[in-house]
Amino acid sequence: MSAVQTAGSAASSTHAVQGGAPGGEAPDPRLERVTSNPTFQTLVSERTRFGWILTILMLVVYFGFIGLIAFDKQLLATKVSGTASLGLFLGVGVIVFAFILTGIYVTRANTRFDRLSAELVRSLAR
């Protein structure tokens, strides 16, 4: 079920990537083989970019909410539907937004990133 798990067994001979003792005196050819692999580079750059974009979105939304509380209480007190205020909708909205963001990440990771990981393992096994 897991590409990474397979990766673990398939490439555990690649013990260049065994951690623990800070080693790395000389560049390890087996390590080079992974880092220079185009699939690896695509996977890492795409996932890193995606992770940071979502992180920044979360920061903007949350601190935007906190900023409104700090600087524009009047706006948040605005009535939206009878009694409920805009602030209430935004607050619950932040919670829902956080959940949706994690959902978006997981969906993309389950499809695109896991496919790239599997591809990487295949190409390393060759």
Next chain:
Amino acid sequence: MSRAHLLGFLGAFGILGIAATAALAAGPDLGAVQQQATNWPAIGMFLFFVLLTLGITYKAAKGTKSAADFYAAGGGISAGTNSLAIAGDYMSAASFLGISGLVYTSGFDGLIYSTGFLVGWPIVLFLIAERLRNLGKFTFADVASFRLDQTSIRIISATGTLVVVAFYLIAQMVGAGKLIQLLFGLPYLYAVVIVGALMIVYVAFGGMKATTWVQVIKACLLLGGASFMAGAVLYKYGFHPEALFAAAVATHPKGDAIMAPGGLVSNPIEAISLGVGLMFGTAGLPHILMRFFTVADAQAARKSVFYATGLIGYFYILTFIIGFGGIALLMSDPSYFKLGAAGSFDKLKDMIGGTNMVAVNLANAVGGPYFLGFISAVAFATILAVVAGLTLAGASAVSHDLYAQVIARGRTTEGAEVRLSKIAAVVIGIVAIYLGYVFENQNVAFMVGLAFSVAASCNFPVLSMSILWRGTTTWGALLGGLVGLLTAVIMVVLSKAVWVTTFGHPAALFPFDNPTLFSMPLAFLTIYVVSKLDNTRRAQRERAAFDAQFVRSETGIGASGAHAH
């Protein structure tokens, strides 16, 4: 039962009841708690929970043989189970009772805490969870010290862990003592000893497996109970939240102001600092980070954060509804208040047991005395589960980080390490009982906040910089973590909560209650600057070793399933 009796008694006999409560209410106002008459249904339900969890601990103990079993449940926890365990570790009694109480007194302001407690989770998922699983074995120090010096990094990580665990644990122990006095009618010391003894048993005998299942059961009970309560509240208003809000606004002394931001966040810097602390503190809590090593691989780690975010978000929305339900259903019912001379009472201050009891009193209002007993038992189970998780994290830091790597320098056996971990759990438990006893009448409200601040200012910077930035060196991480830890603690000591309230000085030396906005960036800056200046041979080696760490953190290649080999 008798607590419910007391409430019924008050309603039925008015004046007589007033005399009874007045007698019980002797002592300082709000916050302080008077011991209630023994509540048998609650005790019965709690005993059932204890027996069930002890049975699980017994089974888990038989299956716990290796270090991987003890620290990480053998890596065999599924994503769904782990998400419930994460939620169980994270949803404390403080957030259940405290936030619903805050919503009750201030309305909207309670939501500020709810959002803050949730928004750390996406950050954990996007930046930490999968890499942590790929790099680590049992503790987050495994990850932070992956390519850095074992001794220094383990010492700073374990110190950060133990400080977080200590403050969190004291707050929970004191809370447990007060709560049990109030809910079960047991003396404070009994309560603290019971909590301490049970958490020792769970952790020392059952290790991570038992602790995980205690969290799962507690999470199910808490989510089930809170769902029922919120559902019952909404049912009374025909499932129209708008009708609930209208009723709340009509009843609350602050009226329409409860729908808008109030005085809780009067200072922008304070608000942002609180937000930073809650958000990044989540990503540095050792007992939460440990949970990522209990699953088989990065995919399971990722999924468990996703589900956990949903569960925790749902829980905070429930506490919000429960708080509003408290306003609408309890506020105009004198039987839930300590009545003054002419039968008058302050809706915000005079609630029996204090405003933290809103959820508990509401349980009685919507479900009768047995549901009250159930929610009381759930509140106790909640505390118990949280302290068990903390104890395990603390014991792991002592045995796996300090003993095995720093003192024995890796020359120890798995059996000896696990044995030491069990001893550490016993010692932590005893120390926690003692501290819970000593701090009974101290102000501990700031301690959970301090735990989050230290997690955000020491653990999170050390962990994230060592994973994400090639340039990080041992000196950078060590000094940065130390600076974050010290500034967070010192700023809190100099703030109003400690300097004025506890030490009795006239004015605070640090103007804000929440230090994280200052202490966390300072930690990151120190790591950056010191690492840049560090050009020792070791630093060069550590930078060169980044590639190996990077490949493994991104792909899991070379990562062990948490099974020992």
